[in-house]
Amino acid sequence: MAILEAQHLEKHFGSTQVLKDISFSLNQGEALSIIGSSGSGKTTLLRCLNFLEKPDSGTIRVRDELLFDADDPSTQLESEIRKKRLHFGLVFQSFNLFPQYTALQNVTLARELIAKERGGESREEILAAGEALLEQMGLADRAGHYPHQLSGGQQQRVAIARALAMQPDILCFDEPTSALDPELTGEVLRVIRNLAEQKTTMIIVTHEMAFARDVADEVIFMDDGVIVEQGPSKEVIDNPQEERTRQFLSRYSET
Amino acid sequence: MFWNVTLTLAKGFAASAQIFFLTLLFALPLGLVVAFGSMSKWRPLRYLCNLVVWIIRGTPLMLQLIAFFYIPGILGHNVWGGGDAGRMTATVVAFSINYACYFSVIYRGGIQGVPVGQREAGQVLGMTRRQIFFRITLLQMVKRIVPPMSNEIITLVKDTSLARIIAVYELTFTGYSFMKSSGLVWPLFYTAVFYLFFVGVLTILFNYIERRLDYFR
Numbered sequence: 001m002a003i004l005e006a007q008h009l010e011k012h013f014g015s016t017q018v019l020k021d022i023s024f025s026l027n028q029g030e031a032l033s034i035i036g037s038s039g040s041g042k043t044t045l046l047r048c049l050n051f052l053e054k055p056d057s058g059t060i061r062v063r064d065e066l067l068f069d070a071d072d073p074s075t076q077l078e079s080e081i082r083k084k085r086l087h088f089g090l091v092f093q094s095f096n097l098f099p100q101y102t103a104l105q106n107v108t109l110a111r112e113l114i115a116k117e118r119g120g121e122s123r124e125e126i127l128a129a130g131e132a133l134l135e136q137m138g139l140a141d142r143a144g145h146y147p148h149q150l151s152g153g154q155q156q157r158v159a160i161a162r163a164l165a166m167q168p169d170i171l172c173f174d175e176p177t178s179a180l181d182p183e184l185t186g187e188v189l190r191v192i193r194n195l196a197e198q199k200t201t202m203i204i205v206t207h208e209m210a211f212a213r214d215v216a217d218e219v220i221f222m223d224d225g226v227i228v229e230q231g232p233s234k235e236v237i238d239n240p241q242e243e244r245t246r247q248f249l250s251r252y253s254e255t
Numbered sequence: 256m257f258w259n260v261t262l263t264l265a266k267g268f269a270a271s272a273q274i275f276f277l278t279l280l281f282a283l284p285l286g287l288v289v290a291f292g293s294m295s296k297w298r299p300l301r302y303l304c305n306l307v308v309w310i311i312r313g314t315p316l317m318l319q320l321i322a323f324f325y326i327p328g329i330l331g332h333n334v335w336g337g338g339d340a341g342r343m344t345a346t347v348v349a350f351s352i353n354y355a356c357y358f359s360v361i362y363r364g365g366i367q368g369v370p371v372g373q374r375e376a377g378q379v380l381g382m383t384r385r386q387i388f389f390r391i392t393l394l395q396m397v398k399r400i401v402p403p404m405s406n407e408i409i410t411l412v413k414d415t416s417l418a419r420i421i422a423v424y425e426l427t428f429t430g431y432s433f434m435k436s437s438g439l440v441w442p443l444f445y446t447a448v449f450y451l452f453f454v455g456v457l458t459i460l461f462n463y464i465e466r467r468l469d470y471f472r
Contacts, residue, residue: 050378050379051378052375052378082378082381082382082383083381085378085379085380090379092372092375092376094372096370096372096373096375098373098376098391099395099471100394100395100398100470100471110377110381113386146470147471147472162380163379163380166381
């Protein structure tokens with residue numbers, strides 16, 4: 001069953017159209033990779049799903065619930081958007097950890113605020129959950145460290161734990177290893193691979209082709225704001241059908 | 256004689272300190288309001304705030320003091336009431352508005368200096384605007400603005416001496432009046448010791464705050 005359904009998404013920045021009639025769906029427990037060159041609209045698509053950008057047209061559904069319809073302003077109320085965002089988690093390219101909080105506080109802050117608002121979990125439960133997440137990320141001994149005391153790879157893993165703490169339906173990654181030194185990408189990719197093995201529903205924008213091929217179930221190749229090709233990851237990457245996809249992938253195999 | 260002068264100057268110092276603390280009390284939050292106004296998406300509010308900041312920063316504080324104190328009376332409605340209390344009130348109002356405008360520019364720089372990614376990270380975690388400001392942006396902004404704010408606040412200590420233009424018995428005026436009453440020059444220069452002491456304490460305080468905020472980057 002499709003957990004996410006995006007239909008006919010379009011987005012303009014001024015006179016440039018960055019997304020052109022984007023439609024795709026994602027099944028529960030699957031990992032979807034979005035590949036494509038810089039400026040192809042991958043990041044904008046993720047930002048639309050997380051309501052950081054507002055699409056000019058199109059709809060977004062999660063579990064058959066209409067979250068966003070560009071033609072229906074009642075789906076765009078600020079107070080509603082905030083709750084709808086929680087269906088999605090987003091891990092940023094540049095981590096964006098809160099520098100004044102420890103790793104553990106980064107993970108627990110938003111969940112504590114939600115619990116305060118809605119009732120439910122106690123502080124102790126949230127702290128325990130946060131510690132468990134950091135442990136899952138291999139960072140149990142870093143809980144009390146501040147972001148600037150952590151390496152890039154560690155910071156990104158804290159950011160993943162922070163996103164997971166909100167228990168999103170769909171976890172999105174925006175080039176999670178692009179800001180990292182090459183020797184640090186492995187530890188982050190390993191964590192994402194583990195999440196895929198646990199059947200976490202994910203969308204991963206990445207330039208790591210081998211990783212996309214191995215870890216993702218499906219791949220979308222985007223170019224110039226359109227989905228050029230879409231299919232099972234091994235098929236698309238090993239045996240692309242479209243000329244543009246072939247050209248794009250050949251640039252990777254050369255290096 | 257020396258003790259006599261010291262005691263009298265201490266009274267002037269108390270008035271200066273009163274202007275100083277009351278101005279901070281009102282200007283620190285008011286500056287934040289003006290800062291938000293000048294960053295508002297609603298154009299009329301943004302223009303209004305920028306206009307006020309331009310006028311206040313573009314004219315001497317001394318002139319503003321005179322205007323605030325005398326113009327209501329000239330217009331036939333003296334809102335300050337008589338006596339020293341009225342003069343003090345007018346001074347604090349003029350100082351608060353003046354300093355709020357300077358603070359607002361520093362605040363705005365501090366807020367805009369916090370990377371957009373911080374706000375977006377809060378948004379995708381389902382935080383409200385208010386939570387994002389108070390839990391994420393504010394402390395990062397404070398850290399950024401401590402050095403420029405300490406400059407302004409130290410300037411404020413000495414700007415209190417401008418209040419003598421509307422006959423508020425603050426420190427400088429008190430020192431100066433010894434010249435007229437007893438022909439003594441040294442008390443005026445002695446006031447420097449009070450200012451230096453005050454600024455010294457503030458400097459220690461600001462260094463302490465900077466050190467306290469040193470735990471993150």
